Amino acid sequence: MLKEMLQRLDAGGPWPLELVDAVYVFGSSARGALEPNDVDLAVDFRQDEAMRQRLIAYLVSSGRDPRIDLRQALIGRKRGAQFQFGAAERERLEGDGVVMLRLWSRGMPLAAALAVLDGIQEDPEAGRAQRDDMAEEFEGWDRYIPQTSSVARLGRVSHPAARNSSFSSLTASPLAGLFDMSAPAGPHILPATTRMRWPSACPRAVVKSGCRGGQSSNW
Template sequence: MKREHATLLIGEMLDRLEEQQWPVGLVTEVHLFGSYLRGALDVGDIDVVVQHITDTEWLRHVLSAMTSGSDGYVLLRQALRGRRRGFSFQFQQRDSLEAEGFELLLLWRAGEPVSLARERLAALVPDADAGPVERDFVLPAYEQLASSLPRPVRIDLHRLCTEERAHVTAIPLPSEEPRSVTATEHLKRRWIGHSPLRGAAAAALAHLENTGRPLGRTIVHGKPLAPGTSDSEQSCFIDLRWHYWSRMQRYFDDGQSWFEVLPATPRQPLHALLITPRSGRG
């Protein structure tokens, strides 16, 4: 995105910080890093580090998310960015990023007026010579999609691949519908016709079907395609937009493949990563 648009998005995030509604009111620090901080005129994602405290309601929310296997930070991420896309949030990662040598700029700290954050933002000088920051923990298998992968995901994939425990394949997903009646009924029960999640799930199921994988042994975004089957009977987990990524290691350790459908963007049509255990049955 153009730097001007990125600046607008950051300004809108500061508006939400100023309102201090829950859970944004838990935020204690916001830092910028990456290509925007370096002054790049074209920014991939806006890299933001967020530090926060917890309260009883947040702990209850996180526990519920852990129980369901979903990402507890979805709520805070959406509260900070609103309906906008283009942010890459790193939560509670200030110390680890600084230890790795990343340059961070404090944009806002709890107790400061947001006007001070706006002054810091305005003081950042564009630099025509500053290109995009090369993303770390990137391997050739998913290099072209690296901008769509959150940093914690890249770290997980890099570890699994360098330890020779996983094989990762990037797959373009055309807009298709599965032929299976069971799959079609499953999609109909869960999503309305024009839902982006439905389209992503349909494309994933169609791909697995076209490549000869048994759909009856597939979990689709947290629910088995074949009712009444247990986790141990599954061979592949289809996840949409990283929602269940926190479950990946458990299923992977059981020898199951993971099929992660990445969010589509105007510049990047629908793609998926097929993550297969090297010694698994998936």
């Protein structure tokens, strides 16, 4: 999948592929995991007028998220990849200590990009990064929520003092019948009765992560 993506970028293409400036790989794939759950990719891209207009339409109405078009331009309709779009998001992840490996940037020869990809050494011991800073109240959610999502970041406590602060607290409150946490991890964790109860979509926090019409999708 990654080699095909690099070939697409090298060949160039129409909108929105022409907006991509750089692609980074991170997470277990960058560490050489033999069987990663998915490939984590960060994409720096420029926002031209067409992209800005489509993003605005998506945010204020029920328009299609143009980042879906960008994702499909990169890897087609293949699954198995998690995308973080925008240099600001990448820089925020780097600020959290996430190590990024630049696979490709505009003007980079295909041979050089493939050399970077082939240079990732396989490591049978590589896996998900240790999450010692994840609050216990969020235990188990990493099976359903990408580690780079806003909800996952909320569950991490960077400074021990924050947990003991009198200004904030975390409490786990199970909602019986809403989520089946014993079910295998997958893109659809809301039961059918809940989707019927919320036909417009999902809670706003989930909508912003890509949930439409009661069904979630990963970029």
